[in-house]
Amino acid sequence: MTSVYNTLLERGYIKQLTHETEIKEALEKEKITFYIGFDPTADSLHVGHFIALMFMSHMQKAGHRPIALIGGGTAMIGDPSGKTDMRKMLTKEDIEHNVSSIKKQMAKFIDFSEDKAILVNNADWLLNLNYVEFLREVGVHFSVNRMLTAECFKQRLEKGLSFLEFNYMLMQGYDFLELNRRYGCIAQLGGDDQWSNMLAGVDLIRRKEQKPAYAMTCTLLTNSEGKKMGKTEKGALWLDPERTTPYEFYQYWRNVNDADVEKCLSLITFVPMEEVKRLSALEGAEINEAKKVLAFEVTKLVHGEAEALRAKEAAEALFGAGNDMSNVPTVVITKEDLNKTLLDILVETKIIPSKGEGKRLIQQNGLALNDVKVTELSRSLKEEDFKDGIALIKRGKKSYHKIELQ
Template sequence: MQNVYDTLCERGYIKQLTHEDEIKKILEEDKVTFYIGFDPTGDSLHIGHFIAMMFMAHMQRAGHRPIALVGGGTAMIGDPSGKTDMRKMLSKEEIDHNISCIKKQLSRLIDFSDGKAILENNANWLLNLNYVDFIRDIGAHFSVNRMLTAECFKQRLEKGLSFLEFNYMLMQGYDFLVLNQKYGCSMQLGGDDQWSNIIAGMELIRKKESRASYGMTCTLLTNSDGNKMGKTVNGALWLDPDKTSPYDFYQYFRNVNDLDVEKCLSLLTFVPMDEIRRLSSLKDQEINEAKKVLAFEVTKLIHGEQEAIKARSAAEALFGVGTNMSSVPSISIPGTMKNAGLMDILVHTKVVPSKAEARRLIEQGGLTINDIKVVDKTATLLDTDFKDGSVLIKKGKKKYYSLIIE
């Protein structure tokens, strides 16, 4: 059986690691307990978190035990890593709600049954700390000079770094120490922006427990231009179907750049690498077959096979291959708006953010109703526009909506 380390390298997950030879050996010979932290400042993870979930899933499938650590305590401060502004603080109730939503999404890929994986919340040990004891026992092991060289702090120093945020590295290092003491956790995984925090935790374990620990960071999901993937016109590409519909999720990956197909298949699916190399070698129109596989496999992992089938059927119907329109994202208006101006309807349903944007869309020829281009900015929707109870709205080249009356 292939060492999971080789699998992670082959698929392109690993960005940095602390002890290459030792990590490769223990992943092959031992069963490792490791952790990844998830920030519960929202009620849904997004596609950027999905790489971390896949990282965990590959490790668990190889027999290692994941700890998903949600930062219920650190979320009350905010991690400055990779950020230019301080995050707003949340109430305990908001954080608890977000954690329950996150666990549901993690469970799509991670098996939490029978202790195979652990969900922990650092609020369990951070919120009851005595500050003087913490600074004396933990803070004494951190060098301020060294902390200030960390990239996460250097970026924030230019705009102003609060002492509240400066404590974050101490808290994350303490998390690793507690998990090491409580569960024998010897490895932390995370995004590349967490490198400094991971090193801090390892140093703390070495000083307090005289034990070795390890760290690996995973590559960020970027496109061929080096920019982060997952941004849409409506914001982030969320894993929550109420924030990003399975159809829109499917379409995002169906339309990725040709040069990004191999990377996405490697990082975001379990498709075997031999098949990924075959699919990625397709050229011109044939590469669309690889994109269909990518879109289906990623949507299946996040939303389940039935939703992936429905999204694929809807896409095929809209682009002339099939007839099933039932999974096209639907938007609704009250009956009182049936004869309202089209621009008012577009704004009400959030197809566009403003009337100015609606006007620009029409002027540029980017709006069609039931496959007929709209040229009149004062147009209204009539009863005759509702075919089988709905109106098909197309925005731009690839955004479709089925408009219905509530």
Template structure:
């Protein structure tokens, strides 16, 4: 295939287009500069962002130039898209910290050397805008009636109202596209399907201000076979930062996806050729687990590197398969002085569980065991006699979470 459009179509990325035939022609005939925006609402990207970076990576492989736009300015407001409540306000210092963390993660997936890609921050032009001039110049191009018909605003209006602060977000994201078009001849915006209204806003500004055409293309959101967003774990979001989601937890998430979601995940989140994707996802019954191992390994390798992927695989095999190498199982240490602490307290302090209440609930629901023995006492303590046979114990929480506690 010599057109990235065909690859993206085959792998199931594409959802909506402003002009599908024109976009297909443009991508086949030109090297297009395009952008995707990432608001730095946390100090790490999560799996929802990963699909956007894969979208960008496929485009870059065909010679198109990505602009990864970090929303240092728009994050001061917060995108109302997909929200039923207002986002928590962040300080400039928090946003600056988040931006620096996200930049490092992006460089794993996108090649920014020799101008092959651009990393931009919309805070560079949004934070010093003169509000009166902006409203006169850009606000005058928007119809309030049309804005209120956008899905992102309708949802908020139906759930307690929309602040005027957030109402400005669409104008600012549209202005981003206009600025990038002027600075870098950026002709296309890509994004998740929930960004459709914001993408249209930018295209309209460019059309009205410059009498030029720009284009938009959205990507399917990462949902499971039931239509629910993927990437949520018992501890919250599935983060790309190993300090927030360990490589083992990350690997296990993909190792345990539903059979019905294997083909979609292999198509969207790996570079495995589609012939092999079809072969793997056609496996039946217990054989489908082979496809899940490939999926988990490939994604973990991309995010955390081959060494961490190998360790996670070995740990998984030790706990669930025929392997017996416990070296790479997630581990916490306990000293002799700490012995006598309640298990739920230890797990909470070490951020294995959110809090002691979560641990108590697991015990009450027969969902926690130590060395394969069910725990029934919510005040169960970690004592020295537990380590008589080995220098460690294995705590199981629910069906899929394990922790090795080593006595030092």
């Protein structure tokens, strides 16, 4: 039977790892317990988290036990990794709300039944720590000189790094130690931007417990230009359908660059690699078939097959031979709203995130009403704009919404 290590390697997940020979042997011969951490900085996971969930899912399918660690405690501090400024401080109430929402999302991807996976919150041990005891047990094993060479700190030293954030590495290392003691967890997985923090945990366990511990990072989801994927005009591409609709989610993947198709199919779908190679080798207009498979498979994983089918049908109604517009994202207004400008209506119904964004779209000829470019900021909606009670808004090249008049 193929080791999950080979599967992860073939699909392009593995970026960096400690103790390569030991990890390969452990994954081949044992059923290990590993963890991935998720800080609850919002009440939904986004596409950046999704690749970690896929990483976790591949491991679980191979018989290994995941621990999904929600950072209710570390979110009180904030991870400086990849940030040029200090993160916004969250209240305990904000964090508790976010933790609750994220737990529900995770259960769609990971099987938590019969102890096949564990869901924990590091607030359970971090918030009641005695600081002096923590420094004596954990802090003594961390070299400040070495910490300052870590990538997550280096880029912050010029602008300023608070002592609050400087503690984050110690806390993440302590999480790994705690999970090792409680559940026999021997490996931490995560995004490559967490490498420095993950090394700290591995080193701490090996020093204090004299036991094996490992870290393995997955590649970040970036496009062919090296930029992080998952950014839209409205911000992050969320997994919560209230924040990013299944149709918008589908359309994002339907419109990725040709050069990114193979990477996306490999990392965020379970399409067999033989089929991934075949689809990504398509050229010219035929590559659109691969993008349709990508969009459908990712949307199915996140939102379920029924929503994926609806999104697919809506896209085909707008861009293909279909004519069923029932699944195109729809907002409803009343006749009283006709007193407002079209721009105000689009912002209020969240079709456009802000007035500034709307003005920019109009000035750049990026907004159309019923396939006619909107050129005036003061343009209003009139009853004659609605055919059978429906007006069609096109934002950019391929983003459509229906406005229904009641």
